[in-house]
Amino acid sequence: MKRHANIVFGITLLALDAGMTCVAFYLAYRLRPDDPTVRQVIPSFRGYFGMLLLNVCAVVAVFFSYKLYHLRRGSARLDELYSVFSAVSISIIVGIAATTVVYRTEIDYPRTMIAYFWMIALVLIGTARMAHHTLRSALYKRGWGESKLLIVGAGEAGQLILDKIRSSPGLGYSPVGFLDDERAGQTVQSLPVLGGIHELGDTVHSQSISEVIIALPEASHQELLSVISHCEDGNVSIKVFPDVFQIMAAEVNVGDLNGLPLLTMRDVALRGWRLMLKRIVDFVISAIVLVLLSPLMLLIALLIKLDSRGPAIYTQERMGLDAIPFPCFKFRSMVRDAEAETGPIWATQGDPRRTRFGSWLRRYSLDELPNFINVFLGHMSLVGPRPERPVFVEQFRQMVPRYMERHQEKAGITGWAQVNGLRGNTSIWERTKYDLYYIEHWSVWFDFKIMLMTLLKAWRDPNAL
Numbered sequence: 001m002k003r004h005a006n007i008v009f010g011i012t013l014l015a016l017d018a019g020m021t022c023v024a025f026y027l028a029y030r031l032r033p034d035d036p037t038v039r040q041v042i043p044s045f046r047g048y049f050g051m052l053l054l055n056v057c058a059v060v061a062v063f064f065s066y067k068l069y070h071l072r073r074g075s076a077r078l079d080e081l082y083s084v085f086s087a088v089s090i091s092i093i094v095g096i097a098a099t100t101v102v103y104r105t106e107i108d109y110p111r112t113m114i115a116y117f118w119m120i121a122l123v124l125i126g127t128a129r130m131a132h133h134t135l136r137s138a139l140y141k142r143g144w145g146e147s148k149l150l151i152v153g154a155g156e157a158g159q160l161i162l163d164k165i166r167s168s169p170g171l172g173y174s175p176v177g178f179l180d181d182e183r184a185g186q187t188v189q190s191l192p193v194l195g196g197i198h199e200l201g202d203t204v205h206s207q208s209i210s211e212v213i214i215a216l217p218e219a220s221h222q223e224l225l226s227v228i229s230h231c232e233d234g235n236v237s238i239k240v241f242p243d244v245f246q247i248m249a250a251e252v253n254v255g256d257l258n259g260l261p262l263l264t265m266r267d268v269a270l271r272g273w274r275l276m277l278k279r280i281v282d283f284v285i286s287a288i289v290l291v292l293l294s295p296l297m298l299l300i301a302l303l304i305k306l307d308s309r310g311p312a313i314y315t316q317e318r319m320g321l322d323a324i325p326f327p328c329f330k331f332r333s334m335v336r337d338a339e340a341e342t343g344p345i346w347a348t349q350g351d352p353r354r355t356r357f358g359s360w361l362r363r364y365s366l367d368e369l370p371n372f373i374n375v376f377l378g379h380m381s382l383v384g385p386r387p388e389r390p391v392f393v394e395q396f397r398q399m400v401p402r403y404m405e406r407h408q409e410k411a412g413i414t415g416w417a418q419v420n421g422l423r424g425n426t427s428i429w430e431r432t433k434y435d436l437y438y439i440e441h442w443s444v445w446f447d448f449k450i451m452l453m454t455l456l457k458a459w460r461d462p463n464a465l
Contacts, residue, residue: 333358384412
């Protein structure tokens with residue numbers, strides 16, 4: 001059973017979708033209201049069996065087309081829910097079309113029943129899939145359906161991948177070892193380096209490897225192709241850890257220039273009407289938050305004044321859209337004139353300049369609540385790259401390629417880098433990669449996904465934000 005766990009997981013997931021679809025359809029039938037103005041006898045549920053089968057087939061077929069039965073390790077639950085929302089909506093339309101073709105006007109299928117079916121199916125299928133995801137992760141931790149993993153490259157990138165895998169046992173990966181020409185025969189983070197990169201094919205066969213991750217971010221495309229060519233086993237999944245800037249995560253689109261084919265390597269997603277839509281979302285949500293949290297913000301301001309001398313809210317110049325400075329509002333968490341002697345420096349863990357109440361504010365990120373004023377005024381957005389001070393921007397632009405491109409979007413209270421653990425005094429190269437990914441892949445759903453992830457992280461571990 002453990003060896004064939006992934007097949008079992010796939011079959012049970014399909015059965016779960018079909019079962020929840022049947023339950024949703026039956027509940028929709030039971031909930032459909034009687035219309036006293038129409039003298040029509042509602043058929044018994046037996047008369048709807050054929051329609052039920054058509055809808056089940058539609059759901060399963062659409063879910064297959066959305067690849068929702070391909071069990072991807074490490075896929076985010078919010079992404080899966082979004083895919084389920086789209087797939088269920090499309091499958092309802094497909095089911096209506098199939099029912100119309102097969103039954104025409106032979107059977108009553110009122111719009112209220114369709115609406116109930118859609119809403120109930122979303123809730124039941126989404127809930128069932130989340131439960132299945134949780135159970136699957138628990139079984140992965142116990143060794144069910146484990147995937148033997150080989151990491152090519154024992155350098156910093158390879159060790160980072162190993163750390164991520166070990167911190168996520170629910171993914172079901174079992175790291176076997178590294179391959180590295182310079183460290184062959186050594187042990188890296190208690191994992192053996194099984195040989196050189198040229199031994200990839202033999203190692204895959206001898207160790208029964210099911211997945212290979214190539215962690216050579218500085219390798220050229222030709223070198224990567226050479227490494228991959230050593231593995232001729234078609235049953236092995238191969239993934240490549242990309243270079244931060246050479247293999248940026250932007251999608252490659254094929255276009256033309258008056259018949260001349262061109263590849264678009266970078267296309268900023270946030271343009272035109274999307275900017276207006278994002279501004280509307282920012283304005284509405286920030287206004288609601290400011291109204292609801294105004295009593296809390298007044299209380300915090302009072303406590304700051306009672307705790308230490310100085311203003312409750314202070315402004316600090318930050319770089320925003322198009323690298324234009326703006327006054328960033330924050331609750332004061334440090335003593336007054338904290339940088340009078342040192343000049344601009346990064347805040348550190350346990351910074352002695354913090355006030356007693358300021359340490360508590362920073363612990364729960366409450367010092368950033370006045371940022372919603374910036375969002376309301378249009379200086380910032382709810383989601384976007386974190387704003388930096390001009391003195392640090394000048395330093396980073398000299399060090400990090402493409403760093404200034406993160407200013408193509410308004411700075412944000414939260415962002416893709418922050419929800420992935422990159423905030424404060426962390427790698428500016430990694431943060432830039434995540435910021436550019438966000439700018440190039442922006443969507444309304446992406447913004448709401450980041451906001452939901454921020455709320456979930458704040459609920460589980462306030463120190464993570």
